Amino acid sequence: MPFRRKKSEETSQLYSMLALAQAGDETARNDLIESYTPFILRTASQASRRYIDRGQDDEFSIALMAMNEAIDRFDGSKKSSFLGFAETIIRRRLIDYYRSQKSQNRSVPWTEFDVSDDEDNVINYVEVKTSIDAYEMAEEQEARRSDIEAYAQALRHYGLTFSDLVELSPKHADARQSAIQVAKIVASDEAMRAYVHERKALPLKLLEDKVNVSRKTLERQRKYILAVVILLSGEFQHLQAYIS
Structure with a gap:
């Protein structure tokens, strides 16, 4: 643990000197090069x-x-x-x-x-x-490879896998986009995000009042929507770009 802390401090110092050097601080540039x-x-x-x-x-x-x-x-x-x-x-x-x-x-x-x-x-x-x-x-x-591994691990906490996503993904593009829009609404709402995090499920009752999608459709797409919510709510920047 002490080693990791020291390593983190060295990295932080490096990027601090780098930022100063790029801003025109010649002393910081010289210190960085010397170090x-x-x-x-x-x-x-x-x-x-x-x-x-x-x-x-x-x-x-x-x-x-x-x-x-x-x-x-x-x-x-x-x-x-x-x-x-x-x-x-x-x-x-x-x-x-x-x-x-x-x-x-x-x-x-x-x-x-x-x-x-x-x-x-x-x-x-x-x-x-x-x-x-x-x-x-x-x-x-x-x-991207690191994000995929982390995302797969996050999915497992919700009882989901990548195989599930392939199987559960809406076949029609418009249905898929609709599900993604629902996921974005959940991910952008603090209360609904908390519900998902705590219960590992979608807040269907809350969603019914916020989206123009039937309860039946929400239930049918719930695992796919949940997976997208997990993606949008986590630090998976290299994968989030694929969600249009």
């Missing part, structure tokens, strides 16, 4: 497959530039890991560097997009963008 110099060295060494000396190797300077780039480009709204993002940028910038050292090999399709910065470091923004996109896609897939 994570071991991470930068380790990533550069792994990418280079050899020990990198911060005082002698160009790779360290390139990795530092990449860390700065990661600070500038990281988008916290996507809820991805900054260190994972920074590692991707560092690796790609080092790849650019090594490719620039072997400029005679022009077989890579997008080398025509290579440009040099003020210090003659070769940057390939197409390749960096492709790498970033691949990283963010992997992060998105992992987050």
Whole structure:
């Protein structure tokens, strides 16, 4: 437990420094880079497959530039890991560097997009963008997979499974949309959400006064509606997007 608390505190401090650095606080940027110099060295060494000396190797300077780039480009709204993002940028910038050292090999399709910065470091923004996109896609897939596992567990607390959803989902699109609208009404009402949470059931009597749907239809679709309420009421952002 103490270890987890310390880890959480370190993560909180990292993102606090990152926010300040992105807002233009150069002291915070320098502190962040200094604190994570071991991470930068380790990533550069792994990418280079050899020990990198911060005082002698160009790779360290390139990795530092990449860390700065990661600070500038990281988008916290996507809820991805900054260190994972920074590692991707560092690796790609080092790849650019090594490719620039072997400029005679022009077989890579997008080398025509290579440009040099003020210090003659070769940057390939197409390749960096492709790498970033691949990283963010992997992060998105992992987050969605995590949401699915958590949602499945939440459903079990209500005696439901994914198989039930497939079987119970209204076959017609208009009926399905109607059921989803009912679920949204329940999820947005504090009293009805509390009823669902406490009794693991739909508040059918309360619903009858709020929706233009027959009691018979509500009872027939209750498990499906309940499952959607669970989805909308929980922290399943990557799955909620599928509910139109």
